[in-house]
Amino acid sequence: MKKKITMKAGCAFLCVTMLSGCSSFKKLDNPYDFAQRTALYEGTALSDRAESFAxxxxxxTADTPSTDQAVTAEAAAVFDLSDKTVIFGKNPFEKLYPASITKTMTALLAIKYGNLSDEVTVPEEAVITESGATLCGIKPGDKLTMEQLLYGLMLPSGNDAGAAIAVHMDGSIEKFADRMNEEARKLGATGTHFVNPHGLNDENHYTTAYDLYLIFNEAMKYPDFRKVIGTSSYDAVYATASGDTLTKTWKQSNWYMTGERDMPEGLTALGGKTGTTKAAGSCLIMGSSGSSGMEYISVVLKAPDRTGLYDNMSNILNKIVD
Structure with a gap:
């Protein structure tokens, strides 16, 4: 069964702290850390609490539009990065399975803390036999760069690439998951817990639409991330375990990027990450830009199927007035 817990406390905290100003915020070592923000808020005189903790x-906020019968997914939201508003938010704090959207965090960590020029020898942990698991087709002993693995991770959604990145960076899936959770806490993603780098289903592996915005927002700060998610097709040339040279072509799975679905008028897809499992349903997070240059992050979680996923995404993107 789906793990479904509504973060009422988190929502209330965010609503309370949607205020203006930022001088108190400068006292924090990490302004994305909710624990620090909470402690600062509780330790601040009432007269000074009209300063932003977000x-x-x-x-x-309580005024954020959240109801639309056309939005049939369990959770959906659109975030305006330019004026820092939430255009629409249905169940933004509900804990749900993210499926392969998980790989956004894996990519962020690889870019932020890894070396994309590293040569990686694919480990045994990259052998994933679970039914329905998406793979980029690498094998133990193959040698690829971290940059190549990023494309294998984000375009064909290779669970095997995610495992290879995790083991290369931290020695094991478990230790990399610890890094993922540490980064989530730094970003204020308090409704998130990861147990693997790829998103294969586990009852202890969950996040929220709002937390995914926080993670994707951080990732979009890195040009390498934008380059990878904005690529429709990538040819990887690498050495196999036997020493042969192999070429694989990995293609994007986002229909807005492949032309299988048109973006709403006036918007351009910057790229994103899809995800699908039986428990998670069909999911998508993506960045887009408007004709004026403003940028947005939109997320849909647990849509009924692939067609419904893009119907839901188009519905919420149409709420953008650029």
Whole structure:
């Protein structure tokens, strides 16, 4: 069964702290850390609490539109990165399975803390036999760069690439998951817990639409991330375990990027990450830009099927007035 817990406390906290100003925020070592923000808020005189504890972030408020019968997914949201508003938010704090959207965090960690020029020998942990698991087709002993693995991770959604990145960076899936959870806490993604780098289903592996915005928002700060998610097709040339040279072509799975679905008028897809499992349903997070240059992050979780996923995404993207 789906793990479904509504983060009422988190929502209330965000609503309370949607205020203006930022001088108190400068006292924090990490302004994305909710624990620090909470402690600062509780230790601040009432007269001084009219300062932002969500500086430079989109925050869900009581006025955020949240109801639309055309939005049939379990959770959906659109975030305006330019003016830091939430255009629409249905169940933004509900804990749900993210499927392969998990790989956004894996990519972020690889870019932020790894070396993309590293040569990686694919480990045994990359052998994934679970039914329905998406793979980029690498084998133990193959040698690829971290950059190549990023494309294998984000375009064909290779669970094997995710495992290879995790083991290369931290020695094991478990230790990399610890890094993922540490980064989530730094970003304020308090409704998130990861147990693997790829998103194969586990009852202890969950996140929220709002937390995915926080993670994707951080990832979009890195040009390498934008380059990878904005690529429709990538040819990887690498050495196999036997020493032969192999070429694989990995293609994007986002229909807005492949032309299988048109973006709403005036918007351009910057790229994103799809995800699908039986428990998670069909999921998508993506960045887009408007004709004026403004940028947005939109997320849909647990849509009924692939067609319904893009119907839901188009519905919420149409709420953008650029």
């Amino acid at each position: 500086h430079n972030l989109c925050v869900v």
